[in-house]
Amino acid sequence: MTVMGVVLHPNISLGWQWRIRKMEQRDKLVLMKDIYKYFGNVCALNGVNFEVHKNEIVGLIGDNGAGKSTLIKILTGVFPPSKGELYIRGKKIDLNRYSVREAHRLGIETVYQEQALGLKQALWRNVFLGREPIGPLGFINVRKAYAETEQLMRDFLGFTSKAVSPNSRVGILSGGERQGVAIARAVYFKADLIVLDEPTRALSVKEVKKVLQFIEQVKEAGKSCVYISHTISNIYSVSDRFVLMDRGHIVGEYNRHEVSESDLTDLLIHHSQKAVPHD
């Protein structure tokens, strides 16, 4: 057996094995072990093992119904699995107490398909919703929220036009820009892992480029990203690793340099044509 490049003697003590496993786990930002999820009689996840390392961009790819959204929702605290374990930074998570708020606290943020934005509200309100900087009586420190939003706009979002200010309604922004706001929100709150659900769906070519730029910035900032997609073409270039899912199973895992874009697409089709998913 090889661990981190070192060949281990089969008689190695259990204590040591435990210690080594702990070290491995800490290297992983997220480790999901043996995850099962049933919705009534339907098995959405069938013994899935999934991990994300530090400063890694992972693409979770698969057709509709593969279980990608379900896996991600378990990871981000939306609901617990029927069976299985979750480790974040090596620490086991109590799945009975886990919630979205807890996930935020642990540095995991989600950027939803629908972006979770209030289109009629100002930019600064959207950035700080649920985490408003408040004084003792609960009144918002608007000056601070405004200033931080402004900085976020200039630095991360690259808004240079005077037409957009932190007070501008989010509704006036384009789809890609709104996506950027949602991503910037996650980055600002020091997420270590940003989960993106179909980040380029329904976006124009120019806007897709913008979102890819944002993802690259996330990587440069030393953070990790997991994105869900059922098309590979857009996100192939920014990813480090691809995890293929099909009907509740993980059917393949590839590093980017191991597989080309067209290979991946072929693999996806190949698996979807099989009667029962297998490696």
Place this chain on the structure above:
Amino acid sequence: MRQRNSSKDLEMHVHGYMLLRRYYRQVGLLLISVLVIAIFMITSPQVFLSSRIYFTFMSTVPFVGIMALGLTLVLVSGEIDMSFPAVMAFSGYVFATIYELTGSAMLGFVGLLTTGATIGLCNGLLITKIGIPSIIVTLGMQFLIRGATHILAKGYQKVLRGIEGHILYTIFAGKVGGMIPAQAVWFVLLAILMWFLLFRHRFGNHVLFVGDNKSAAHMLGVNVDKTKILVFVLMGILAAFAGFLDSLRMRTWWPTMGEGYMMTTFATVFVGGTSMFGGEGTIFGTFVGAFLIGSLEAGIVAAGLTGFWTQFIYGIIILIAVALHTLIRKREGV
């Protein structure tokens, strides 16, 4: 020297123009209100050029105005409340009864506020936990509470004997400086408080998002149910407080209190500019709208038109105002 001054003037003018652009809706509403009063001054100068009518407005407008403030928040949260006139009456009944039995206006006041809050809580719970649409819950509550009021009062009003001597009477029904009705002062104070609550407090931020995009609010950790319940509790408290002010002013409570306030309160909020769809609202608009709507009936009657014209003109004003607000919103692109 001269050149420097003129460029500073220009800067101030540009700044003033930008401010105007940003607040043009509020300015527009103010202008229309002034216009309406000006028309009344022409049609009935003996009434509208004397100060008495304005002092009267200051003591009558706040009853509707205070409830309109609560209703504004309810609409912003994406819900509606049709029960507040009944809450006003029933809470007043509780106050009058406690006062009658114990002689303590303070105890009655606490009972009144608690009643309003409790009915609001019931509304909120039925809406959030059972899932009945707010229009149905509050409509049903309106009938229930008004009916209960009539059953308990048996058609009698309650005179608040000796209430003038109480400190609460001085605070809530007296005249500040011998001239300004206390009701108006409380209306202004509450309006300021509600503005800060809605636009500068974390709770208000939650209300805005719950009305704008409920699922977004939920996904970002906002307790949607709790926010809505609190909004209805607040509405209940404000409706009860309005009943308190009205009872105090008349030194009497009567079972049909609040009837007729339903239409004017909604008119106030919509003419003020708050949207029916939730997610946005204006406290300033509600405040100005209260005086605009509040002065209409007096102006119409003073102009010599019969009271029948009142409803007709209310209707025209509401439709025009809401049409304007809707068109402006469309133009702003939201």
